[in-house]
Amino acid sequence: MSVQFTFDGRPLTAESGQTVGAALLAAGVQSWRTTRFGGRPRGLFCGIGVCFDCLVTVNGEPNVRACLTPIADGDAVTTQAGDGRG
Amino acid sequence: MAAAATAAEQGLRVALIDSGRQLGGQYFRHPAPGLNAPWIAHLHHGWSRFERLATRVETSHRIAVLFERQVWAIEPGFNVLTDRGPIAARNVILATGSYERVVPFPGWDLPGVFTAGGAQALLKGNLVLPGRRVVVAGTGPLLLPVAAGLSVAGANVLGLFEANRVRGYAKHPVPLLKNPAKFLEGVDFARQLLRARVPLRSGRMVVEAQGTDNLEAVVIAHSDGSNRRRIECDALAIGYGLAPQIDLGLTLGCENKLLSDGTVALRVDRSQRTSIRGCYAVGETAGIAGVECSLVEGEIAGLAVAGASPGGPLTPRRDRLRGFADVLRTQHPVPAAWRDHLTPDTLICRCEEVPARAVAEAVEDLGATDARTVKLLTRAGMGWCQGRVCGYAVACLARRDPAEPASAADLLAAAKRPLARPVRLSVLTELDQRNK
Ligand SMILES: Cc1cc2nc3c(=O)[nH]c(=O)nc-3n(C[C@H](O)[C@H](O)[C@H](O)COP(=O)(O)OP(=O)(O)OC[C@H]3O[C@@H](n4cnc5c(N)ncnc54)[C@H](O)[C@@H]3O)c2cc1C
Ligand code: FES
Numbered sequence: 001m002s003v004q005f006t007f008d009g010r011p012l013t014a015e016s017g018q019t020v021g022a023a024l025l026a027a028g029v030q031s032w033r034t035t036r037f038g039g040r041p042r043g044l045f046c047g048i049g050v051c052f053d054c055l056v057t058v059n060g061e062p063n064v065r066a067c068l069t070p071i072a073d074g075d076a077v078t079t080q081a082g083d084g085r086g
Numbered sequence: 087m088a089a090a091a092t093a094a095e096q097g098l099r100v101a102l103i104d105s106g107r108q109l110g111g112q113y114f115r116h117p118a119p120g121l122n123a124p125w126i127a128h129l130h131h132g133w134s135r136f137e138r139l140a141t142r143v144e145t146s147h148r149i150a151v152l153f154e155r156q157v158w159a160i161e162p163g164f165n166v167l168t169d170r171g172p173i174a175a176r177n178v179i180l181a182t183g184s185y186e187r188v189v190p191f192p193g194w195d196l197p198g199v200f201t202a203g204g205a206q207a208l209l210k211g212n213l214v215l216p217g218r219r220v221v222v223a224g225t226g227p228l229l230l231p232v233a234a235g236l237s238v239a240g241a242n243v244l245g246l247f248e249a250n251r252v253r254g255y256a257k258h259p260v261p262l263l264k265n266p267a268k269f270l271e272g273v274d275f276a277r278q279l280l281r282a283r284v285p286l287r288s289g290r291m292v293v294e295a296q297g298t299d300n301l302e303a304v305v306i307a308h309s310d311g312s313n314r315r316r317i318e319c320d321a322l323a324i325g326y327g328l329a330p331q332i333d334l335g336l337t338l339g340c341e342n343k344l345l346s347d348g349t350v351a352l353r354v355d356r357s358q359r360t361s362i363r364g365c366y367a368v369g370e371t372a373g374i375a376g377v378e379c380s381l382v383e384g385e386i387a388g389l390a391v392a393g394a395s396p397g398g399p400l401t402p403r404r405d406r407l408r409g410f411a412d413v414l415r416t417q418h419p420v421p422a423a424w425r426d427h428l429t430p431d432t433l434i435c436r437c438e439e440v441p442a443r444a445v446a447e448a449v450e451d452l453g454a455t456d457a458r459t460v461k462l463l464t465r466a467g468m469g470w471c472q473g474r475v476c477g478y479a480v481a482c483l484a485r486r487d488p489a490e491p492a493s494a495a496d497l498l499a500a501a502k503r504p505l506a507r508p509v510r511l512s513v514l515t516e517l518d519q520r521n522k
Contacts, residue, residue, distance in 0.1 A: 018121070018212045041197050046201045047205065
């Protein structure tokens with residue numbers, strides 16, 4: 001079953017049961033966060049919830065681990081800058 | 087799973103707590119129902135074993151399976167603190183598995199660089215490839231199934247680069263001959279890769295990842311930096327072995343031991359008992375030894391916790407598998423030369439963005455001689471991951487002389503953290519209220 005979600009406003013499709021990170025990668029997106037000090041792009045690294053590199057904002061909630069969180073229909077995923085608290 | 091099923095069959099009531107959303111842990115990670123691919127059957131060896139075990143767990147009325155609960159600490163006695171409230175238990179069996187060890191190299195923070203196990207988790211759990219053109223590198227037995235899995239799922243695996251020379255196995259014939267199935271499994275993966283025309287090279291490591299905002303290429307070389315070769319790729323799966331995830335045991339005060347590969351594991355007796363009465367440790371927490379050993383030790387602990395003696399073939403099997411794991415460990419050390427390839431700008435701590443330059447300053451100019459001081463001076467290891475990613479590297483770099491191995495105290499410091507998982511402040515406050 002496929003689910004619809006957006007990444008920075010862009011409509012994308014994923015398979016239900018995939019994580020946010022997997023859904024983004026499958027859609028060709030490799031990074032969705034910029035670091036606090038260097039502003040460097042980050043995406044998945046450890047893939048199992050250990051490294052916290054994959055933090056992203058989902059439906060306005062920052063610091064969600066993309067590698068663990070399942071994607072849901074209608075999710076609005078946005079790039080997280082720094083700690084995501086603006 | 088094995089421990090829970092066995093203990094329940096002995097008549098005990100069991101809570102099986104997992105932060106994940108399904109049974110299976112890392113090895114038997116599988117996609118959510120509904121996700122499918124034609125090559126899925128090739129990803130798992132021994133799937134029917136998992137199904138039998140899952141049935142034992144799911145049909146038992148004595149087991150409560152609690153998914154999506156993170157245990158962040160265990161208090162003596164035992165009070166198991168989870169992010170959804172505490173659970174009281176007379177005994178605990180720690181089976182928290184492992185996480186992957188990666189050492190820094192220039193460009194390792196570029197998106198497109200994954201841990202080898204992370205690439206495998208992405209594939210096994212989501213049926214998504216980390217990239218189209220993938221390089222697999224590092225050291226250890228995990229690299230073989232990772233490369234084979236990626237290849238069977240349709241990635242173009244441009245090469246598997248094992249940092250250590252693999253000839254040393256011949257020096258340890260006994261554990262190898264006692265475990266023919268384990269050894270042949272590796273040979274089988276290697277054959278699969280050769281058939282898919284994936285180049286297998288040993289004695290080569292990734293010395294640099296290149297790209298602007300994404301990985302574009304990796305540089306492979308001998309450990310002394312000679313024979314550099316650039317390979318264009320969009321993903322790198324890299325790992326230098328696994329490290330036991332033992333913070334819960336360490337905060338409880340369980341005795342530990344330093345293993346030959348620089349990892350720290352919980353010390354257990356023949357029945358998987360730790361030094362803390364009522365606390366058991368099985369599988370990777372007692373030292374990395376692979377899924378087979380985790381399953382056997384789970385059975386042993388499940389019997390022991392119920393006061394039954396683990397007779398029959400269980401303990402000899404465990405000993406044989408442990409013997410094999412000890413050989414693997416000696417054959418796949420992290421090549422000490424990783425330090426030589428760092429540049430001053432290479433990040434050591436990814437969370438706090440601490441470059442090698444800052445760590446070198448702390449050691450050479452400010453006189454830090456241990457990992458803790460380096461951490462205080464640079465913030466390396468103080469970020470979200472609490473040093474799980476950079477802990478080993480910092481322990482090594484705290485030695486001014488690269489020839490000296492990291493100290494046992496520093497490696498232990500890297501394994502120990504008061505909270506096993508980040509906890510919301512509200513949970514801590516609640517606990518504080520209760521304790522008043
Ligand atoms: C990312 C990764 C990928 C791997 N892939 C392979 C592979 O493809 N092939 C292979 O042969 N070996 C693989 N391994 C090694 C393999 O995982 C082990 O040999 C085997 O899974 C060990 O089983 P275990 O039960 O000891 O631990 P695991 O299978 O790791 O199980 C540990 C469980 O504990 C849970 N857990 C940990 N901490 C907490 C906590 N604080 N609170 C709640 N739950 C917690 C985890 O969610 C997990 O389900 C991989 C290891 C890793 C880290
Ligand atoms: S990729 Fe490491 S925590 Fe998500």
